[in-house]
Amino acid sequence: MSTATGAAASNSLSPTTSRRSSPSSRILTTPRGSLSCRLLSSSPSQSPLVPVSAMASPGAAGEAASRKKLLIFDAEKDLAASLAEHAAGLSEKFAAERSAFTVVLSGGSLIKALRKLAEPPYLEAVDWSRWHVFWADERVVPKDHADSNYKLAMDEFLSKVPVPANQVYAMNDALSVEGAADDYENCLKQLIKNGVIAVSPVTGFPKFDLMLLGMGPDGHIASLFPGHPIVNENQKLVTCVKDSPKPPPERITFTFPVINSSAHIALMVTGAGKAGAVHKALSGNESSSDLLPVEMVEPQDGEMTWFTDKPAMSMLSRI
Numbered sequence: 001m002s003t004a005t006g007a008a009a010s011n012s013l014s015p016t017t018s019r020r021s022s023p024s025s026r027i028l029t030t031p032r033g034s035l036s037c038r039l040l041s042s043s044p045s046q047s048p049l050v051p052v053s054a055m056a057s058p059g060a061a062g063e064a065a066s067r068k069k070l071l072i073f074d075a076e077k078d079l080a081a082s083l084a085e086h087a088a089g090l091s092e093k094f095a096a097e098r099s100a101f102t103v104v105l106s107g108g109s110l111i112k113a114l115r116k117l118a119e120p121p122y123l124e125a126v127d128w129s130r131w132h133v134f135w136a137d138e139r140v141v142p143k144d145h146a147d148s149n150y151k152l153a154m155d156e157f158l159s160k161v162p163v164p165a166n167q168v169y170a171m172n173d174a175l176s177v178e179g180a181a182d183d184y185e186n187c188l189k190q191l192i193k194n195g196v197i198a199v200s201p202v203t204g205f206p207k208f209d210l211m212l213l214g215m216g217p218d219g220h221i222a223s224l225f226p227g228h229p230i231v232n233e234n235q236k237l238v239t240c241v242k243d244s245p246k247p248p249p250e251r252i253t254f255t256f257p258v259i260n261s262s263a264h265i266a267l268m269v270t271g272a273g274k275a276g277a278v279h280k281a282l283s284g285n286e287s288s289s290d291l292l293p294v295e296m297v298e299p300q301d302g303e304m305t306w307f308t309d310k311p312a313m314s315m316l317s318r319i
């Protein structure tokens, strides 16, 4: 693997995320595009561990780099602080621009990483009345079930912030898996009509302001699992899976056209258990037919930021 350091890495992070000590910047280029890359380290003497393959044409690399950024943190608490600033900054921007901030949550480890949003200064500073909260995926279980993504988010985050209850759009847990997916899609369509959810002029699909994603060790995002046919769904907004390889088996999930139409995608990936999928996603050695779901996250009308740590990046070469 050839390496190149990113002299052109302007790395225009949100001003609110720029307070870290001596971050180093790189352009990370993969066969499927490039990422502007920043190590955010509490011990700046340690170098980032990232691969850089041959640069694409400067124009293409620059354009892609402006849409994808990679942040690598030494400590989980720093990642959580940066994610909170990122979300709070976008909340302020969209509340001012369109009087609503549409936020999509996932389940899993992402929720713990959002905890700083429920603490000062964000707890008081964020205009929670503008928030409209959705789920990228939900397990088809009762809302009070231990596997429910809604329950996790309520217990760990939403119960601690004053988002109006009627702006939290949970799956209807009284329906079948197909019925729940259709019902959630209808809910989105109604909110598009009401002007709460924007529509991407590029794709024609709903354009959420902030899509917060996690990634499983197998490279799944939302409930879009590797090799499952629903990863190719290109008409529906919400679909379902009845045979999820990760329990519970029945789930509903946003489709890729919706995820990729977001204005901002924040992908939170931490821990050595995710290093294999991160390596595949960022080194890009496989043919396109073998893409992991995480590799299919490609913003069409917005930006994407990876929030990672060193263990997650540990299978990648040093630059």
Ligand SMILES: O=C1O[C@H](COP(=O)(O)O)[C@@H](O)[C@H](O)[C@H]1O
Pocket: 106, 107, 108, 109, 110, 137, 138, 139, 149, 213, 214, 215, 216, 217, 220, 221, 222, 223, 246
């Ligand atoms: O099952 C799920 O897993 C993914 C990843 O979870 P993590 O705990 O490994 O971060 C999550 O993003 C998704 O929403 C959830 O339903």
